[in-house]
Amino acid sequence: MISKLDLYKVFCMVGKSGSFSKTAKDLYMTQPAVSQAIMQLEKELDTRLFNRTPKGVSLTNEGSHLFEYVNSAINLIDAGEEKILEFKNLTAGELKIGVGDTISRYFLLPYLEAFHNKYPNIKFKIENGTTLEICSLLKSGEVDITICNFPIDDPTLELRPCIDIHDTFVCGEKYKNIVSKPLSLHELVKLPLIFLEPKSNSRQYVEDYILSRGIKMSPEFELGSHDLLLEFAKINLGIACVTKEFSQDYLNKGLLYEVQLIEEIPKRNIGVCFLKSVPLSPSSTKFVEIIEKRLA
Template identity: 65%
Template sequence: MTSKLDAYRVFNEVAKQKSFSRAAKALYMTQPAVSQTIMNLEEELGTRLFTRTSKGVVLTNDGQLLYEYISSALNLIEMGERKISESKNLMVGEMKLGVGDTISKYYLLPYLEKFHSDFPNVKLKIINRTTLELCAMLKSGEIDIAVCNLPVKDPAIEVLKCIDIHDVFVCGEKYRYLAIKPRSIEEILQFPVIFLESKSNSRQYVEKYFLAKGIKIQPEIELGSHDLLLEFAKFNFGISCVIEEFAQEYLSNRSVYKIRLLEEIPARAIGFCFLKSVSLSAAARKFVSITLER
């Protein structure tokens, strides 16, 4: 049984070829099958679409009217199919990525550079938010994928771990003597401590760990970015809790010093987050692959 769309494809080809036989050849059909399809279409529409001539067929007035719309519609369908193919091959498209400032600066940029170099026609839309905000944006469909501080515990969100990270305390020259030997957290908290704002996933992770040990954190200063934590420690405002992997430049040039703990804070991770109920786009899948392979 010929579908309505197939019938219109046959009609469109006959109109272009001005011949049932040439249309049949182009469509890899028999001429009787083409003729029957046109007859059925004419019967359904209640009008004649073609007039036979000695040289083939020509469109009637109604046929010409229909052809203008059908030709346009089929061209749009073909364009849509072509765009899907291009998107799958990453020739065009868009990837909406959510990530925090710190992760994008200290971890993600080399992978974004590689992706952009390999697929320059894929438009990148980068949105910087906290982990909590990014999870909400994932569920509202505002972004395709996010790179977040883990853990993220949401039944609607799939998590794919990238790397482990470690929360440590650092200080400037004024408190450098604290870095000579391992210290207890109780000893550290005798000094001014500097943390990220309470809404950040990093702060909540460390705070929860210490609360489980009966230790309540009361920061002297709360800041909105990881870079500021390092700068405030460098200028001796207090002892900052930072991510060791993202503080390597400061540690290597001795702008700040790591204070070892008698009992180190357990490692956590950063990773990709995406909705379980929605398939990742070709661009997002490729970006995940590039990030995890390197």
């Protein structure tokens, strides 16, 4: 059975051409099928839409009014289909990424550049926040993917680990002699500690590990960014817990010194995260592919 939308498409073609036979040829239909479609539409609307003459057909007054609306609607549908094709071919669209400031600076930027060079018409929308915050944005549909600190314990999310990272402690010149030999966790927590704020996934991971050894800690400073951790440690305000891979510039220049621990904190990951229940958009799929290909 022909659908209502197909009936309107036939109506629109006949209205433009003024001919059942030409419409039949353009739509690869028989002329009786076109005539039957118009009759069905007229019956459903209880209105005559065309004047039939030996030379062809012409729109009635009612048909002319209907044609204006139908023609506009068909054009909008065609435009929408073209836009979907653009999205699939990555010639238009938007990629929404949730990510923390530190991961943006030290991990994400090269992949954004590579993707933009390959697909320059895709717009980026970057939402910053903690792992917990950006995962909430992911679940609410406000971002397509997140790039964040693992581990994450959430069965609704697909996790794709990308790189290993290591949590370590660093200090400035003032504490260089104190940490000249490996420290135990008990010795470490007696020093003035500088940590990220409690809601940070990185902070929780390290704190949970220390607590699992039966040791409680009480930081002197709780900060909102990784860069501030490095700067506070550099001016000798305490021992900062940082991501080693994101602190190499300070360590290589001798601005900070790494504190050696007798018992090292287990490594963890940074990775891509998205909803299991929602298929990735074409732009998200390509972006994840670029990351995984470069890392491989």
